[in-house]
Amino acid sequence: xxxxxxxxxxxxxxxxxxxxxxxxxxxxxxxxxxxxxxxxxxxxxxxxxxxxxxxxxxxxxxxxxxxxxxxxxxxxxxxxxxxxxxxxxxxxxxxxxxxxxxxxxxxxxxxxxxxxxxxxxxxxxxxxxxxxxxxxxxxxxxxxxxxxxxxxxxxxxxxxxxxxxxxxxxxxxxxxxxxxxxxxxxxxxxxxxxxxxxxxxxxxxxxxxxxxxxxxxxxxxxxxxxxxxxxxxxxxxxxxxxxxxxxx
Numbered sequence: 001x002x003x004x005x006x007x008x009x010x011x012x013x014x015x016x017x018x019x020x021x022x023x024x025x026x027x028x029x030x031x032x033x034x035x036x037x038x039x040x041x042x043x044x045x046x047x048x049x050x051x052x053x054x055x056x057x058x059x060x061x062x063x064x065x066x067x068x069x070x071x072x073x074x075x076x077x078x079x080x081x082x083x084x085x086x087x088x089x090x091x092x093x094x095x096x097x098x099x100x101x102x103x104x105x106x107x108x109x110x111x112x113x114x115x116x117x118x119x120x121x122x123x124x125x126x127x128x129x130x131x132x133x134x135x136x137x138x139x140x141x142x143x144x145x146x147x148x149x150x151x152x153x154x155x156x157x158x159x160x161x162x163x164x165x166x167x168x169x170x171x172x173x174x175x176x177x178x179x180x181x182x183x184x185x186x187x188x189x190x191x192x193x194x195x196x197x198x199x200x201x202x203x204x205x206x207x208x209x210x211x212x213x214x215x216x217x218x219x220x221x222x223x224x225x226x227x228x229x230x231x232x233x234x235x236x237x238x239x240x241x242x243x244x245x246x247x248x
Contacts, residue, residue, distance in 0.1 A: 004068040008084025009112040015051040016079040023073030032069040085163040086112020092170040101147035121155040123237040149177035150240040183239040191227040206238040
């Protein structure tokens with residue numbers, strides 16, 4: 001005797017199981033099904049059957065653990081396991097961000113633990129700058145994340161992506177950092193790029209691309225080692241600007 005198990009979160013849809021004949025041809029493969037330890041009524045003596053969660057008084061968002069016991073030499077197949085994967089259903093409320101980049105938000109209506117990706121709009125695109133694990137409960141949940149501001153106006157949001165692959169962004173929040181001044185970088189580089197504001201080193205997020213648009217370096221720091229770059233033209237995104245430089 002063997003067992004097939006699957007776990008997930010009840011999203012309001014039932015599971016469908018394909019149940020072949022056992023290897024001896026005298027009956028069907030599955031012999032017993034339990035949901036969270038309770039035996040499914042009705043038996044499994046059929047070529048396909050449905051696991052109806054409504055018979056077990058399971059609420060949407062509750063975790064479920066299904067065990068299908070079956071004979072050796074054969075194996076039932078769950079036809080739609082994706083219905084137990086959490087969906088992005090959150091509702092973002094009370095979203096705030098301070099001038100120093102402290103981003104706080106609350107959610108309701110979560111139906112499973114999915115991460116929240118924090119995105120910051122810079123260099124004419126949304127850039128992922130961090131991730132916070134979702135709590136998954138349907139009540140009110142509170143979160144916070146420290147964003148590294150760039151000079152000028154900043155725009156941030158949260159994004160959640162479930163098994164469907166569709167990104168669900170929140171509303172956008174804007175703030176202006178008064179503590180940062182414009183960062184400068186040289187137009188010609190030999191070994192190192194230093195990010196300077198008022199002649200002092202300052203940390204910034206950066207990306208460096210070659211002339212063909214391939215990314216060659218990225219990260220966060222006050223300087224970048226460029227000694228291993230080939231001579232030629234490069235493009236650098238840093239702070240909230242895009243610039244070109246020449247590697248000598």
